[in-house]
Amino acid sequence: MTLNRLDTPAAVIDISRMENNIFLMQKRMREFGVKFRPHVKTTKCVEVVRAQIAAGANGITVSTLKEAEEFFAAGVVDILYAVGVDPSKLPRAMALKRKGCDLKLVVDNATAAVAVAQFACQHNVDFEIWIEVDTDGHRSGITPEEDALLEVGRILRDAKINVGGVMTHAGSSYELNTPEALQALAEQERAGCVRAAQRLREIDVPCAGVSVGSTPTAIATQNLDGVTEVRAGVYVLFDLVMYNVGVCACDDIALSVLTTVIGHQPEKAWAILDAGWMAMSRDRGTSKQSHDFGYGLPCTLDGTPLSDYVLSGANQEHGILSPIKLESTKESDAQDVRTRFPIGTKLRIFPNHACATGAQFPEYHALAATGELTIWRRFHGW
Amino acid sequence: MTLNRLDTPAAVIDISRMENNIFLMQKRMREFGVKFRPHVKTTKCVEVVRAQIAAGANGITVSTLKEAEEFFAAGVVDILYAVGVDPSKLPRAMALKRKGCDLKLVVDNATAAVAVAQFACQHNVDFEIWIEVDTDGHRSGITPEEDALLEVGRILRDAKINVGGVMTHAGSSYELNTPEALQALAEQERAGCVRAAQRLREIDVPCAGVSVGSTPTAIATQNLDGVTEVRAGVYVLFDLVMYNVGVCACDDIALSVLTTVIGHQPEKAWAILDAGWMAMSRDRGTSKQSHDFGYGLPCTLDGTPLSDYVLSGANQEHGILSPIKLESTKESDAQDVRTRFPIGTKLRIFPNHACATGAQFPEYHALAATGELTIWRRFHGW
Numbered sequence: 130m131t132l133n134r135l136d137t138p139a140a141v142i143d144i145s146r147m148e149n150n151i152f153l154m155q156k157r158m159r160e161f162g163v164k165f166r167p168h169v170k171t172t173k174c175v176e177v178v179r180a181q182i183a184a185g186a187n188g189i190t191v192s193t194l195k196e197a198e199e200f201f202a203a204g205v206v207d208i209l210y211a212v213g214v215d216p217s218k219l220p221r222a223m224a225l226k227r228k229g230c231d232l233k234l235v236v237d238n239a240t241a242a243v244a245v246a247q248f249a250c251q252h253n254v255d256f257e258i259w260i261e262v263d264t265d266g267h268r269s270g271i272t273p274e275e276d277a278l279l280e281v282g283r284i285l286r287d288a289k290i291n292v293g294g295v296m297t298h299a300g301s302s303y304e305l306n307t308p309e310a311l312q313a314l315a316e317q318e319r320a321g322c323v324r325a326a327q328r329l330r331e332i333d334v335p336c337a338g339v340s341v342g343s344t345p346t347a348i349a350t351q352n353l354d355g356v357t358e359v360r361a362g363v364y365v366l367f368d369l370v371m372y373n374v375g376v377c378a379c380d381d382i383a384l385s386v387l388t389t390v391i392g393h394q395p396e397k398a399w400a401i402l403d404a405g406w407m408a409m410s411r412d413r414g415t416s417k418q419s420h421d422f423g424y425g426l427p428c429t430l431d432g433t434p435l436s437d438y439v440l441s442g443a444n445q446e447h448g449i450l451s452p453i454k455l456e457s458t459k460e461s462d463a464q465d466v467r468t469r470f471p472i473g474t475k476l477r478i479f480p481n482h483a484c485a486t487g488a489q490f491p492e493y494h495a496l497a498a499t500g501e502l503t504i505w506r507r508f509h510g511w
Numbered sequence: 512m513t514l515n516r517l518d519t520p521a522a523v524i525d526i527s528r529m530e531n532n533i534f535l536m537q538k539r540m541r542e543f544g545v546k547f548r549p550h551v552k553t554t555k556c557v558e559v560v561r562a563q564i565a566a567g568a569n570g571i572t573v574s575t576l577k578e579a580e581e582f583f584a585a586g587v588v589d590i591l592y593a594v595g596v597d598p599s600k601l602p603r604a605m606a607l608k609r610k611g612c613d614l615k616l617v618v619d620n621a622t623a624a625v626a627v628a629q630f631a632c633q634h635n636v637d638f639e640i641w642i643e644v645d646t647d648g649h650r651s652g653i654t655p656e657e658d659a660l661l662e663v664g665r666i667l668r669d670a671k672i673n674v675g676g677v678m679t680h681a682g683s684s685y686e687l688n689t690p691e692a693l694q695a696l697a698e699q700e701r702a703g704c705v706r707a708a709q710r711l712r713e714i715d716v717p718c719a720g721v722s723v724g725s726t727p728t729a730i731a732t733q734n735l736d737g738v739t740e741v742r743a744g745v746y747v748l749f750d751l752v753m754y755n756v757g758v759c760a761c762d763d764i765a766l767s768v769l770t771t772v773i774g775h776q777p778e779k780a781w782a783i784l785d786a787g788w789m790a791m792s793r794d795r796g797t798s799k800q801s802h803d804f805g806y807g808l809p810c811t812l813d814g815t816p817l818s819d820y821v822l823s824g825a826n827q828e829h830g831i832l833s834p835i836k837l838e839s840t841k842e843s844d845a846q847d848v849r850t851r852f853p854i855g856t857k858l859r860i861f862p863n864h865a866c867a868t869g870a871q872f873p874e875y876h877a878l879a880a881t882g883e884l885t886i887w888r889r890f891h892g893w
Contacts, residue, residue: 134599136599136600136603136893137597137599137893138893139893170827170828192789192827192828193828212773212785212828212829213773213774213783214773215519215771215773215785215855216854216855217516217518217519217771217855218518221518237774238774238775238854240853240854240855241773241774241854244854244855263776268783268826268829268831269773269774269776269783269829300826389597389599391594391595391596391597391623391651392595392619392620392623392651393620394645394651401595401650401651403594403597406794406867407574407870408893410792410793411792411793411794411795411864411867412788412793413793413795444650444682445552445574445866446552446574446575446594447594447650447651449650471622472598472620472622472623472626473597473598473599473622473626482793484827485788485793488789488871489870489891490891490892491891491892492892509871509872509873509891510872510873510874511518511519511520511521511790
């Protein structure tokens with residue numbers, strides 16, 4: 130099977146680009162002397178994660194227990210479940226621990242800490258807990274100077290729960306787009322997390338680990354003093370949001386959606402594609418960035434961007450490809466769309482957000498430099 | 512298993528509401544004396560489609576060949592594949608026909624018509640083709656007065672292809688929100704499609720069928736003269752977009768995402784939920800409507816809307832529940848979010864768009880009036 134004969138829409142991973150992305154991030158972290166724990170929620174794909182581990186990753190980060198279960202079954206033992214644990218999910222977490230999974234759970238509040246401590250005591254299970262720190266106000270976690278941090282630390286310490294460390298995720302990095310701003314946020318993320326660890330150690334909570342990361346801050350950081358590990362997810366494939374943030378080039382984007390031209394609206398200079406939002410996802414992450422790529426950036430079959438066109442609209446199974454300068458849509462352009470993109474033309478679309486687009490597909494088609502395609506299964510659900 | 516013990520996030524279908532939605536649409540179409548062909552892309556679920564057929568549906572509409580294959584395997588024979596056919600998909604379509612599926616294909620251009628005619632002749636396969644008509648300029652199809660309509664008709668007629676009829680979808684109805692505007696668009700959809708059929712019949716293209724529909728126009732229409740069948744999809748579950756369009760009440764929405772409170776940011780009056788965009792989808796369809804519901808409208812476990820709160824933000828596995836009047840976020844409110852929604856609280860979230868939210872889940876949990884839950888599988892992919 131070759132790319133031009135593949136049924137469309139299909140999610141294509143360029144293996145060379147992916148391996149280059151993996152290599153560069155791992156090299157960077159090795160040079161800093163810290164461990165790297167990739168976030169596998171981006172791909173939910175065993176083949177991708179094996180490549181990350183082969184390159185030197187120390188364990189993985191997951192966003193659901195389903196991911197933990199699937200990757201443990203595939204042989205990964207060291208797993209950080211990086212979403213504050215819902216106490217009603219503790220039996221599932223315990224089942225994984227008892228099978229030998231080195232599963233680390235996260236809490237960011239006293240109620241969850243008490244629930245974990247009680248459950249651990251009742252069931253005699255040795256949970257390792259990490260405390261989530263909020264270093265940029267974008268989501269979850271306890272800010273480093275809050276009393277609640279020490280309260281959670283004391284609850285776990287007094288219950289003799291193994292506290293593995295503190296972790297934070299400066300997700301607001303996605304809203305930035307200059308090296309200076311990214312470096313400043315990376316330093317804020319580092320300093321806040323190190324400070325939280327220090328405060329916990331002062332009250333005799335061991336807290337050996339200090340885990341930070343997001344793709345933009347991992348790439349921008351100049352200093353990781355006190356940090357023991359970095360986490361990042363989307364770096365493995367990159368996407369148009371990351372391109373706008375400024376942490377990758379277009380040529381680094383390893384995920385694209387293969388699609389076919391199925392119609393035209395010549396008066397509007399539209400080509401209709403068989404990749405709608407069901408294929409691209411509804412993610413419009415570039416809509417508020419410096420360059421709005423609509424539902425994606427079209428490319429030729431060999432991956433060359435068509436920078437004068439955009440996937441401007443999407444219905445469930447229809448995408449609308451249209452010229453960027455709408456004011457220039459004249460009869461000449463209208464002719465052009467039919468001759469330039471005849472029915473049956475195959476295109477590839479770079480997505481706004483690799484995590485969201487991948488989630489629309491049950492599998493990736495992994496494209497080798499030789500042109501050979503291999504199916505890599507992707508799971509979904511919780 | 513009961514709702515309050517179900518692992519979260521989960522996609523819950525309220526069976527009574529779904530059955531009422533099915534009953535009312537089917538009754539309406541029966542009163543008009545037209546056939547009803549539900550669009551099953553909304554749920555991709557055999558149990559839902561069986562309920563639609565049991566209520567009197569005549570065949571189904573699909574948006575992918577995968578849907579056609581899955582529902583044919585489940586016993587549905589009469590299937591309209593309502594996306595302009597990519598000629599490279601004809602072998603898959605032929606395989607279905609040869610197994611006995613009464614599969615109808617759609618074309619809206621001469622190139623596809625020629626490709627279908629050549630393929631049908633070469634392989635001696637008796638494709639039934641419907642011609643797609645554009646009645647509102649929102650996507651695909653040929654407008655009723657265009658020469659291209661007759662050109663496509665002649666190509667099919669001369670190749671002795673069985674033309675089943677004309678079909679249109681006034682998808683721009685999603686942008687309206689008054690009964691008058693919806694009625695006017697429904698009439699435009701009807702009149703345009705009937706006119707296209709008339710023009711084709713005048714050149715001896717048989718074209719017996721006239722198929723129209725979208726959920727809003729199907730509900731608004733006052734006149735279906737000349738129409739033989741109506742199609743609609745999202746009516747079976749409804750959602751917040753349809754609520755804003757004005758074609759359902761909140762109490763008609765049959766799909767919700769069950770979620771658990773896993774954290775708080777008390778200073779911001781946020782509760783953090785374990786339903787992020789991976790559960791809700793990235794669909795922000797209400798963002799440009801009269802009422803913006805963020806990523807969804809939260810409800811209590813019994814389905815009562817919490818109209819003073821909204822799912823204001825979503826990361827992959829984190830949802831942010833916040834009060835609607837942000838200016839009133841005071842210390843009193845901040846206390847309130849923790850006491851009102853303690854860790855472990857289960858909520859249900861009505862989605863913006865039932866098709867997009869359903870697609871995030873491998874299964875629905877169907878909730879009977881007795882409180883009993885049944886798993887209904889949902890497939891994905893192409």
